[in-house]
């Protein structure tokens with residue numbers, strides 16, 4: 001067997017950070033020192049920078065459900081992370097599990113090592129994703145176990161001590177699966193889909209649990225508990241074992257602490273959700289920082305769809321103006337690509353992007369403007385072709401890109417008003433003179449793309465009589481009555 005990891009599915013053995021911390025060193029060994037940690041952390045008193053709270057009791061109450069689902073949608077769209085509170089029936093299972101996790105990490109090193117990772121397996125006690133002896137390490141000990149479905153368990157890595165650890169982890173995983181299935185359903189509804197479109201694949205989905213121990217550290221600002229990353233999951237359910245903060249999420253360029261709330265679960269969306277929602281929700285970057293005086297423990301459940309399902313954008317979200325941003329593939333294929341991504345050199349979400357044509361309307365009055373617009377996108381990752389037609393105020397590009405990101409980049413880098421190209425050839429709609437469809441500013445032969453504009457869409461599809469009646473007095477209709 002090869003002695004170095006061949007992919008992300010296994011990890012090299014590393015020293016226990018907890019053992020290191022017990023010796024109370026004055027300084028941290030160089031292999032843990034990272035200079036990128038010193039990035040700005042948001043001011044915690046800013047109320048706009050609080051991770052949203054979603055109330056489970058409201059989600060299941062017919063009277064408040066739609067309001068809470070809307071909050072959930074906004075939380076997933078704007079943050080990709082929220083705290084789920086009021087979980088009542090699950091409190092006991094979470095409390096018991098927290099105790100077991102702390103008790104496990106408090107065992108002697110010899111006892112914990114009975115469950116150490118082995119070459120070729122990510123499961124067990126150790127650290128994840130250590131691929132070389134030179135790689136920087138994280139200030140964290142962990143034990144990682146695949147818990148559901150039950151037949152994939154490797155019990156050799158499941159601690160027998162503390163007593164009842166295995167039974168508690170089983171009950172906990174089943175509880176987390178119930179919560180995940182119901183949250184996936186509400187997320188689907190928030191996107192205007194049937195709950196089952198997302199929840200069904202998670203009923204017999206795959207659930208992995210990673211239990212983390214972040215020992216106190218003499219130089220907390222120079223190490224990282226877990227480096228910045230986005231999860232690979234559909235959603236991730238994180239439970240803090242006590243009130244020591246450590247999890248941070250990147251929001252608008254600032255690291256924001258997720259303050260622990262007793263009996264709450266922190267839920268974040270992952271890469272698979274980004275694909276399923278066709279890019280409407282993104283897997284947020286997050287990391288764990290460590291504390292000078294206090295040890296912290298967390299329990300993280302990664303929720304994946306069942307191995308006999310496919311991962312791809314929900315077909316109901318693909319329509320005119322919203323092309324599929326990602327390819328669809330089997331769960332098996334997805335995991336193969338995930339675990340081999342570093343070796344391919346292409347991160348998984350990039351590798352799964354579909355080739356897009358993005359057309360943008362942006363005014364270019366002179367050659368300087370044209371150059372600025374071209375420059376704003378030419379170096380963008382994934383862009384393969386850029387075409388500009390200044391007379392039509394049109395920028396068209398082709399590439400493996402997210403159209404919204406291209407639009408924001410053009411706005412940001414040129415300082416110009418830019419919108420998605422709103423026009424289609426005159427003959428492409430049934431009623432080119434309908435209100436909101438005819439546009440005197442459109443290039444010759446073009447009208448507004450009514451199908452993308454919800455207000456105009458109804459009219460463009462309406463019967464001709466209706467259209468004639470409603471547009472007779474429109475300013476935008478050159479045939480409209482001038483008397484009004």
Ligand SMILES: O=C(O)CCC(=O)C(=O)O
Nearest residue numbers: 210212246247288298300
């Ligand atoms: O423990 C934490 O705060 C973060 C854990 C995490 O992000 C992970 O395990 O993926």
Ligand SMILES: [Fe+2]
Nearest residue numbers: 229230231286
């Ligand atoms: Fe994570």
